[in-house]
Amino acid sequence: MPRHPSLSAATAGLSADVYSALAERARRRGGTIHPLHVGDTYLDPPEGARAEAQRTAEHPRLHNYAPVQGEPALLAAIRRRLAGRYGHDLDPACLQVVPGATTGLALVLAALLDPGDELLxxxxxxxxxxxLATTRGCAPVEVPFFTRLGEPGFDPEAALEAAVTPRTAAVYVNTPHNPTGRILPEPVVDAVARVARRHDLWVLADDAYEELVYGQPHRPLWLRADLADRTVASHTLSKSYAFAGGRVGFVHGPPDAMRAIRGVQVFNAYCAPRPMQLGAARALEEGDAWLAETRRLYARAGAEAAAALGLPAPEAGTFLFLDAAPYFLPGEGLPGFLERCLDAGVLLTPGPAAGRDYGTWVRLCFTAVPPAELTDALGRLARVLGRSGVSRSDR
Ligand SMILES: Cc1ncc(COP(=O)(O)O)c(C=O)c1O
Structure with a gap:
């Protein structure tokens, strides 16, 4: 039991510097530094969705609490979006607006898991x-997966099975995926579904990048008949509408789970910010053309970044994930490599932030800076990697 000055065991070892321990070195260095380490965008949201477009004259009590479940206009816009996109008529009681998916997933974990439970x-x-899992007191159980899908003989079902214990309560599935930019193929989702059903697991489906798909549309997990009864899906406007500072997302799932999640929200965030919920509703209602153009810009940026790193173009999302080991200098490890990238003017995320098995990997966000800056960043990286880089004429 912690007593002053000890802290909660669940938070011991947490660091606010999740994305880059190099930030301090970057501050000291000065000069041009392209921040490709944080998942962000250079775009502003569609006009009607912006903070400055929400006015007290139009929305009396604009700054009051919103209803716990969410603003009626936003709830209606979300249901229309899901109906239009997936032909699914969502039960209104099963929907909950949350102040961003990070909080949303924390609420889901608090509602569905107990301290000591394991999350795959x-x-x-x-x-x-x-x-998020550790602050809930749960044990995250890491299973090397997305980077192994192409490996001959890799069996996704066996890999997950081997990690299941009597304490396993849930599996977290993020597709389209941060950081690999891949969409889980249907047979792999089938395998996840079999494991989840066999062991009575909840499925936490993270659909943060559902709108940023550059090729074939994908089928979300929550739409599958074999997963619908156990899946809580998490969505956010942060990525699809450049709305990360707006802090608006939503979750939906089976009725009992949603009742519990709503209950936790009352005693936690209470509601998402009302002005931003009204903006989010407008993004969903008015932002189709903006989203189409954003998708086009991001797909192009992703293809350019992938070419510079010698990777296949991303299928979705805003990231690429690279094993940098072949580019290490003799005797160099990941910290030294990241410092060389920083000295060249580019911040990347260390792979271990995305899993302990990724000690030689790096993550790059290709939407964090405008196209011309991205080209400059990629040229700098190409020099660090000893690759030929990309020419501006490709753009
Ligand atoms: C996969 C994934 N899930 C959830 C989130 C959190 O989104 P939000 O900004 O809504 O908290 C992110 C943000 O980077 C993400 O990449």
Whole structure:
């Protein structure tokens, strides 16, 4: 039991510097530094969605609490979006607006898991999910997965099975995926579904990048008949509408789970910010053309970045994930490599933030800076990697 000055055991070892321990060195260095280490965008949201477009004259009590479940206009816009995109008529009681998916997933974990439970984390993963599990007192169980899918003989079902214990309560599945930019193929989702059903696991489906798909549309997990009864899906406007500072997301799932999640939200965040919920509703209602153009810009940036790193173009999302070991100098490890990238003017995320098995990997966000800056960053990286780089004429 912690007593002053000790802290909660669940938070011991958490660091606010999830994305780069190099930030301090970067501050000291000065000069041009391209921050490709954090998942962000250079774009502003569609006009009607922006903070400055929400006015008290139009929305009396704009700054009051919103209803716990969410603003009616946003709830309606979300249901229309899911109906239009997936032909699914969502039960209104099963929907909950949350102040961003990070909080949303924390609420889901608090509602569905107990301290001591284990959460399967196919890795690499979005860096914050591991800390969300540990702050809940749960044990994250990392299973190298996304980077192994192409390996001859890799059996996704066996890999997950081997990690299941009597304490396993849930599996977290993020597709489209941060950081690999891949969409899980249907047979792999079939394998996840079999493991989840066999062991009575909850499925936490993280759909943060559902709108940023550059090729074939994918089928979300929550739409599958074999997963619908056990899947809580998490969505956010942060990525699809450049709305990360707006802190608006939503979760939906089976009725009992949603009742519990709503209950936790009352005693936690209470509601998402009302002005931003109204903006989010407008993004969903008015932002189709903006989203189409954003998708085009991001797909192009992703293809350019992938070419510079010698990777296949991303299928979705805003990241690439690279094993940098072949580019290490003799005797160099990941810290030295990252410092060389920084000295060249580019910040990258260390792979271990996305899983302990990724000690030689790096993550790059290709939407964090405008196209011309990205080209400059990629040229700098290409020199560090000893690759020929990309020419501006390709753009
Ligand atoms: C996979 C994934 N899930 C969830 C989130 C969190 O999104 P939000 O900004 O809504 O908290 C992110 C943000 O980077 C993400 O990449």
């Amino acid at each position: 984390l196919p890795s690499p993963f979005w860096p914050l999910i591991r800390g």
